[in-house]
Amino acid sequence: MEIVEILFTVSFWAAATRIATPLIFGTLGELICERAGVLNLGIEGIMTAGAMAGWMAVYQGADLWTGVVFAFAIGMIFGFIHGLFTVPLGLSQHVTGLGLTLLATSLAYFTYRMILPDVPSPPRIEAFQPFAIPILSEIPFIGPALFKQTALTYLAFVSVAVVGLVLYKTPLGLALRAVGENPAAAEAQGIDVYVMRIGAVMIGSGFMAIGGAFLTMSAFNAFFFEMIAGRGWICIALVVFASWRPGKALLGALLFGAFDAFQVRLQQALGGDIPYQIFLMLPYAFSILALIVMSRRAAYPKALMVPYRKGER
Amino acid sequence: MKDNRAPEDFVLRLRGITKRFGALLANDAIDLELRRGAILALLGENGAGKTTLMNILFGHYLADRGEVLVAGLGGGLAPLRAGSPSAALDAGIGMVHQHFTLADNLSAFENIILGTQSLFRPWLDRGSARRKLEKLMAGSGLNVDLDAAVGVLSVGERQRIEILKALYRGARILILDEPTAVLTPQEAERLFETLRRLVAQGLSIVFISHKLAEVMAVSQRVVVLRKGKVVADLATAETDAAHLAETMVGRAIPKTVRTAMAPGAVILELDKVRVAGVHGRPALKDASLSLRAHEILGIAGVSGNGQVALSNLICGLQAPEGGAVSLHGQAVALGSPAGMVAAGVGRIPEDRLHDGVVGDMAVWENLALEDYRKPAFSRASFLRRDAARAHARQSIEDFDVRCPGPEAATRLLSGGNVQKLILARVLTRAPMVILANQPSRGLDIGAVTEVHRRLLDARARGAGIILISEDLDELLALSDRVAVLHRGVLSASMATEEVTIRQLGLMMAGHDRQEPAHDAA
Numbered sequence: 001m002e003i004v005e006i007l008f009t010v011s012f013w014a015a016a017t018r019i020a021t022p023l024i025f026g027t028l029g030e031l032i033c034e035r036a037g038v039l040n041l042g043i044e045g046i047m048t049a050g051a052m053a054g055w056m057a058v059y060q061g062a063d064l065w066t067g068v069v070f071a072f073a074i075g076m077i078f079g080f081i082h083g084l085f086t087v088p089l090g091l092s093q094h095v096t097g098l099g100l101t102l103l104a105t106s107l108a109y110f111t112y113r114m115i116l117p118d119v120p121s122p123p124r125i126e127a128f129q130p131f132a133i134p135i136l137s138e139i140p141f142i143g144p145a146l147f148k149q150t151a152l153t154y155l156a157f158v159s160v161a162v163v164g165l166v167l168y169k170t171p172l173g174l175a176l177r178a179v180g181e182n183p184a185a186a187e188a189q190g191i192d193v194y195v196m197r198i199g200a201v202m203i204g205s206g207f208m209a210i211g212g213a214f215l216t217m218s219a220f221n222a223f224f225f226e227m228i229a230g231r232g233w234i235c236i237a238l239v240v241f242a243s244w245r246p247g248k249a250l251l252g253a254l255l256f257g258a259f260d261a262f263q264v265r266l267q268q269a270l271g272g273d274i275p276y277q278i279f280l281m282l283p284y285a286f287s288i289l290a291l292i293v294m295s296r297r298a299a300y301p302k303a304l305m306v307p308y309r310k311g312e313r
Numbered sequence: 314m315k316d317n318r319a320p321e322d323f324v325l326r327l328r329g330i331t332k333r334f335g336a337l338l339a340n341d342a343i344d345l346e347l348r349r350g351a352i353l354a355l356l357g358e359n360g361a362g363k364t365t366l367m368n369i370l371f372g373h374y375l376a377d378r379g380e381v382l383v384a385g386l387g388g389g390l391a392p393l394r395a396g397s398p399s400a401a402l403d404a405g406i407g408m409v410h411q412h413f414t415l416a417d418n419l420s421a422f423e424n425i426i427l428g429t430q431s432l433f434r435p436w437l438d439r440g441s442a443r444r445k446l447e448k449l450m451a452g453s454g455l456n457v458d459l460d461a462a463v464g465v466l467s468v469g470e471r472q473r474i475e476i477l478k479a480l481y482r483g484a485r486i487l488i489l490d491e492p493t494a495v496l497t498p499q500e501a502e503r504l505f506e507t508l509r510r511l512v513a514q515g516l517s518i519v520f521i522s523h524k525l526a527e528v529m530a531v532s533q534r535v536v537v538l539r540k541g542k543v544v545a546d547l548a549t550a551e552t553d554a555a556h557l558a559e560t561m562v563g564r565a566i567p568k569t570v571r572t573a574m575a576p577g578a579v580i581l582e583l584d585k586v587r588v589a590g591v592h593g594r595p596a597l598k599d600a601s602l603s604l605r606a607h608e609i610l611g612i613a614g615v616s617g618n619g620q621v622a623l624s625n626l627i628c629g630l631q632a633p634e635g636g637a638v639s640l641h642g643q644a645v646a647l648g649s650p651a652g653m654v655a656a657g658v659g660r661i662p663e664d665r666l667h668d669g670v671v672g673d674m675a676v677w678e679n680l681a682l683e684d685y686r687k688p689a690f691s692r693a694s695f696l697r698r699d700a701a702r703a704h705a706r707q708s709i710e711d712f713d714v715r716c717p718g719p720e721a722a723t724r725l726l727s728g729g730n731v732q733k734l735i736l737a738r739v740l741t742r743a744p745m746v747i748l749a750n751q752p753s754r755g756l757d758i759g760a761v762t763e764v765h766r767r768l769l770d771a772r773a774r775g776a777g778i779i780l781i782s783e784d785l786d787e788l789l790a791l792s793d794r795v796a797v798l799h800r801g802v803l804s805a806s807m808a809t810e811e812v813t814i815r816q817l818g819l820m821m822a823g824h825d826r827q828e829p830a831h832d833a834a
Contacts, residue, residue: 171430171437178416178427185414187373189428189478190399302417310373 006265013145013258017153018219020257022047024156025211026235027242027249028163029075029204034239035167036200037180037303038086041097043208044232045104046078050209052108055216055223056115058125068152068213075209076202078104083198090307101232109225122222128152150218152210157250159207164246176200180301183308193308208232237287240295255290259283324349324517325370325406325486326390330379332365339365341541342379347486349384352508352518354528354549356561357538358757359728363521364411366538367488371408372398383486407479411490413471417464421457422446425478449480452514454507468495468615472504480511487511488519493527497615498785498818505531523561525554537561562758569765569790576793577606579642580777581627581746586636588622590801596622599636600803602796604746604777609768610806611792612781613817619801620663620781624750627779628660629653640746654683659744659771661735663751663781665728669735672724676716677705679723680738712737713763729760736767747771747778753787765791785814799823 006012026043033040040046054071058064078100085096116123128150137147146157167173175196178186183193211231216223234256242248260283267279325347332340339362347353357363368374370381375396382390383404394400401408415424426442443459450456455473463471472492479487489508493501508518508531522528528535529549537545537560545560558566581604590596597619604610614620625631626638632648639645646652654660662668670679681690681701690701705719714733716726723731732752739747749768753761768778768791782788788795794806797820804820816826 169437171426171428171434172432174419174423174427174437175432177418178424181416181418182414184410185416185424186427187398188371188408188410188414190402191428191432299418 003266003269006262006269010141010144012261012265013141014148015261015264016254016257017146017149018257019260020253021149021153021156021218022211022214022231023235023238023253023256024160024250025207025214026232027238027253028156028159028246029207029211030235030239031242031244031246031249032163032176032204032207033079033201034304035176035180035244035301036197036204037183037301037306037308038083038197038201039093039097039236039305040079040082040201040204040208041094041236042078042082042100042104042205043097043235044228044230045101045108046075046205046208047212047228047232049078049104049108050075050212051216051227052112052212052223053209054213055125056112058127058217059123064128064151064217067217068155068210071209071213072206075206078209079202079205080198082205083201086307087194087197087201090309093305093307112223122224124221125217127216127221128218152214152218155210156214160246160250167246177301180303183303187308187310193310197308208235211235234287237291240298241287241291243294243298244301252290256283256287259286322349323347323390324384325519326382327366327370328380328382330366330369330381331377332362332369332374333377334365338541340369340376343538343541343543345536345543345546347517347519348534349517350512350515351534352512352520352532354532354535355519355521355538356523356525356528356535356557358523358561359755360757361538361561362541363538364490365541367408367490367519367521369395370401371406371488372396372401402482402484405483405485406488407476407482407484407486408488409472409475409479409490409492411492411494413475415463415471415474417462420460420462421466421470421474422459424463424474425459425481429482446477446481449477453477453480453511455480468617469500469503472496476507480516484516486517486519488521490521491523492520493522493524495616495783497821498814499822501527525557525561528557529554539563558758566758567762569762569769571609571769571791571793574607574772574793576608577775579603579605580640581779582637582639582642583626584637584639586626586638587634588619588626588631589634590619590622594801595634596801597626597633597803598801600801601636602779602803602806604779606745606775606777607772608794609772609778609780609792611788611795611809612779612798612803613785613788613795613821614781614783614798615821616783618821619798619803620750622801623779623798623803624663624748624781627653627658627746627748628662629658654742657742657745659739659742659747659776661732661739661747661749661752663754665731665735666724670723670731673722675720676709676714676723676726676734677702677719679734680705680708680719683738683742708734708737708741711741712767729756729763732756732760732764736764740767740771743774743776744771745776747776748781749778750781751783752780753782753784761787785817788817789814797821 026047030040030043050071053074054067057070058067082096082100085091086093130148130150133147137143175186175191179193179196187193212228215227238249238252241252263279263282267276323346327343327345330340330343343366355363369376381393383393384390393404425446430438455477457470457473492504496504512518520532532549535547535549535557536543539561583600583602585599585601586597587595587599588597626633629648629650629652637644638647640656645656666672684690685696690697702719712733714737715730753764772778780791789809792809795809795812796806797804797817799821820826
């Protein structure tokens with residue numbers, strides 16, 4: 001049957017990987033924040049800001065990697081704001097995060113319009129191009145699907161491995177996991193909870209911003225309003241789906257990417273008979289189902305969303 | 314005795330430590346000295362300032378005045394940087410908090426090495442850390458399963474991890490905050506043996522406690538704190554428990570006397586009751602008991618062995634999966650708190666601030682919580698505030714609840730006064746069955762005496778009382794019969810006169826009442 005055959009085409013999985021890339025960055029970023037005990041609902045806005053900043057840097061003449069670094073730095077600045085409000089000041093992480101999303105989104109649009117007041121259509125840049133990784137791309141089926149992508153997708157894969165190694169194999173990762181589980185225990189061992197948390201939120205926000213930058217620098221090659229379109233919120237759910245583990249985060253992002261790619265192909269195959277909105281809804285419906293199944297056993301970092309105040313028990 | 318030693322034998326000296334929390338003077342010019350290789354007991358009631366003092370020493374709090382001097386490796390005393398736990402750690406001070414500071418998602422090993430390696434080090438060095446730790450475990454007799462996730466370990470094991478954590482960091486001074494609060498008598502004895510061994514190896518220990526027997530058993534010197542002041546500093550050998558008790562409280566302590574009383578008719582009966590727990594394991598397995606009028610039934614056990622389920626069952630918060638419960642010989646509808654209250658059950662919950670009162674509501678509102686729908690307090694579904702306030706004023710007077718008045722927010726009351734408020738609410742309804750779960754935990758001796766007196770009065774009136782407590786002395790003093798909960802199994806009850814603390818301790822650890830042939834501990 002032709003619908004099932006879709007699942008066995010290389011182009012389908014290549015598209016799924018492409019769709020998954022910004023989600024991998026965003027989920028990793030959110031995961032780092034939450035492992036430290038801070039929910040970062042600023043993700044949607046930070047991705048928007050990253051998308052605009054990276055693209056704008058390149059449009060103004062910087063080379064592509066400088067653009068990526070610039071996006072990361074902008075993400076860190078917004079992360080610092082979030083960290084400052086939620087960690088030492090102990091404000092509500094929900095309210096601060098949502099406020100940050102509004103702020104970052106508006107600032108991105110505002111800056112875009114200030115710099116480019118009257119461009120008729122969104123200008124394009126010379127973006128990252130796909131290239132095949134020798135040897136790996138020759139693996140049958142998997143090779144062309146996963147390893148004929150752009151540099152940012154490879155960076156996403158590498159980031160998953162790096163974050164996983166840092167989290168489980170380094171003193172820094174140990175401290176991070178402790179800070180999100182029981183900050184009092186971390187402090188009793190001489191770890192500065194505030195520094196750890198703010199640092200984690202900044203790094204995590206940097207990853208989110210690169211996730212946004214992928215869209216403008218590797219996928220659409222231009223910046224549009226509303227282009228993040230809820231990807232940030234999907235990442236929040238993917239973190240739960242992944243039980244706060246980087247490897248599972250990669251899987252979850254790929255799975256969601258696959259749903260989304262499948263939905264597009266279903267529309268082409270069955271379009272006309274069924275309203276297209278049904279297809280658009282499918283990945284979200286599947287994510288909710290997957291979330292219900294996976295998160296039953298999810299082990300939350302115990303100090304998630306609990307502000308830590310020194311000298312209080 | 315040993316006072317002719319050279320002054321460099323001191324490893325720790327606190328001078329004039331003063332700390333104020335708002336209007337409360339928690340520590341008032343406290344001086345304290347600790348000798349190398351000695352165990353110093355810091356004795357005092359809850360709220361005397363023991364934990365505050367140690368938190369200042371460890372850098373969790375900043376003192377308003379005073380200084381801390383710690384011996385360096387060379388031996389000379391040097392001031393410790395205030396307000397920094399890492400400075401305290403570097404100076405060789407290790408602290409085992411009353412509420413353990415372990416991250417449940419990490420293994421025992423990870424908890425111990427947490428923060429001991431530079432955060433900028435590229436890899437965790439597990440190999441040499443493990444070798445060092447294994448040597449340490451062999452030398453100190455503290456054995457734990459290093460690879461187990463801390464979340465699944467027993468309280469005794471967690472405590473050993475906490476001590477290992479301090480030793481691993483090279484602690485020369487160990488502070489233990491109420492270390493026996495959660496242990497069985499046998500586990501406590503094992504801890505004391507470990508401490509004696511560690512002290513013989515040159516460690517110096519500050520042992521915080523409010524239990525006189527263990528202070529007498531383990532320490533060489535006792536410092537007694539009362540209301541933030543040092544009121545005595547004595548050699549343990551030159552004092553006794555009775556004297557320490559009076560010094561700690563500041564007056565003679567009236568003794569609770571339980572007079573013999575013939576039990577009446579059976580009021581409450583549980584027959585093979587099963588209550589669900591988490592992860593599919595039953596929290597209470599086929600528990601049977603019968604409670605008579607004029608009787609207190611004590612339930613012993615280490616916390617987490619089914620006390621919550623038993624208490625929830627009788628309070629109506631949790632319905633059983635099987636078995637039968639009858640009150641006055643009639644089956645009761647379970648799983649309804651209001652139903653149990655209406656059936657004449659009085660409930661004194663374990664966590665009084667969380668389950669007993671609504672902290673932000675006024676004293677009078679809390680006092681009316683179980684009766685607000687009755688005609689006495691409501692008319693045409695409107696609250697009769699004046700009646701409720703008058704009732705509150707009466708209760709405050711009868712039960713000596715110290716508070717600014719019926720309008721005061723309940724969360725501002727001290728623990729003892731919150732408990733008196735709950736007693737007032739429960740006992741004025743003259744319930745026939747009373748469930749008292751840890752009714753004296755965290756209270757000072759005056760309040761404890763009051764709680765005990767009220768419970769004995771209720772017994773004399775004809776009520777049957779189920780008393781759940783981890784304090785074996787309290788259980789044996791108040792109960793007519795005692796049963797033990799272990800892993801959800803409720804033992805048959807025994808007449809109090811026929812059991813010893815040692816036997817209860819064995820049963821709490823899951824052994825039979827008789828001594829096992831080879832006592833592993």
